[in-house]
Amino acid sequence: MSTKFNTFILTALASSSSFGLTPAASALPPVTAISGYSFTRSGMDLNYVAIEFDAAVLPFEVQAFVSKLGGCLAVPENGTDNFNAAISLVLIDTGAPEDNAAWLGIVHTPAGDGELHWSTIEGDSVYFLAFDKGGSSNSPEAPLGVALDAHSQQWFDVTLDDGSSNIRRAVLSFPASMLDCDADMIPDALVLALGLGEDQDGDGRLDWCAPAGDFNGDGIIGAADLSIMLANWGLGGETDLDADGTTGASDLAMLLAGWQQ
Numbered sequence: 001m002s003t004k005f006n007t008f009i010l011t012a013l014a015s016s017s018s019f020g021l022t023p024a025a026s027a028l029p030p031v032t033a034i035s036g037y038s039f040t041r042s043g044m045d046l047n048y049v050a051i052e053f054d055a056a057v058l059p060f061e062v063q064a065f066v067s068k069l070g071g072c073l074a075v076p077e078n079g080t081d082n083f084n085a086a087i088s089l090v091l092i093d094t095g096a097p098e099d100n101a102a103w104l105g106i107v108h109t110p111a112g113d114g115e116l117h118w119s120t121i122e123g124d125s126v127y128f129l130a131f132d133k134g135g136s137s138n139s140p141e142a143p144l145g146v147a148l149d150a151h152s153q154q155w156f157d158v159t160l161d162d163g164s165s166n167i168r169r170a171v172l173s174f175p176a177s178m179l180d181c182d183a184d185m186i187p188d189a190l191v192l193a194l195g196l197g198e199d200q201d202g203d204g205r206l207d208w209c210a211p212a213g214d215f216n217g218d219g220i221i222g223a224a225d226l227s228i229m230l231a232n233w234g235l236g237g238e239t240d241l242d243a244d245g246t247t248g249a250s251d252l253a254m255l256l257a258g259w260q261q
Helices: 059-067 079-090 188-193 223-231 249-257
Strands: 004-009 031-041 044-053 101-108 118-120 144-149 155-159 169-175
Touching: 031 079, 044 079, 059 101, 059 169, 079 144, 079 169, 101 155, 223 249
Parallel strands: 101 169
Antiparallel strands: 004 031, 031 044, 044 169, 101 118, 101 144, 144 155
């Protein structure tokens, strides 16, 4: 298993746009810290993104936001997964005890049978659980969300219908194949949606990145870049400009559209 990480503690706060959220429409608070962490699960490359807001959020709000971008709240499937989620949080740790916890994408909604049925926010059953049994209320009568303690690597449940949660963090999960022009393990789409970067030319990439197709970093798209793309034909990686998993005709068209730019 390979891992990489990158961290940004933001000094300039940026407000997100308003989204149609569940259960109620809301705008996410400004972001104060964000960190990307890359790992491989069962042969699939994933990025966990730990994010901190300057005010409390609910898991439904965060899930609604990231699902529009192709991601979700993280749902660890085993102990290694859970460790990776905790590590991603430690990277933005401010040292304040109340900031150790972060939402995962796991909830319990009362089913009327007096039993706990843990599932993802999307409704899929969850089989791996890492609860701190001494700290969990596990009430079958109230909607519960799951938070991960970054230091103990254990979970605890949080009642969602009483408005008392002060959790400001969440662990997000994205496919590593998503466009990430600066290779910080934070998808460009997320950075743009949070208002932490700009895309003035509308190419879907952050403006501080080199033009799409400038593989050798000389500032223009030319013959050397074409050679790099052809050598990687049929494969993934940086030459897969449309992020469909392979370098092909559509990627070549995108490169030629920016020729000598």
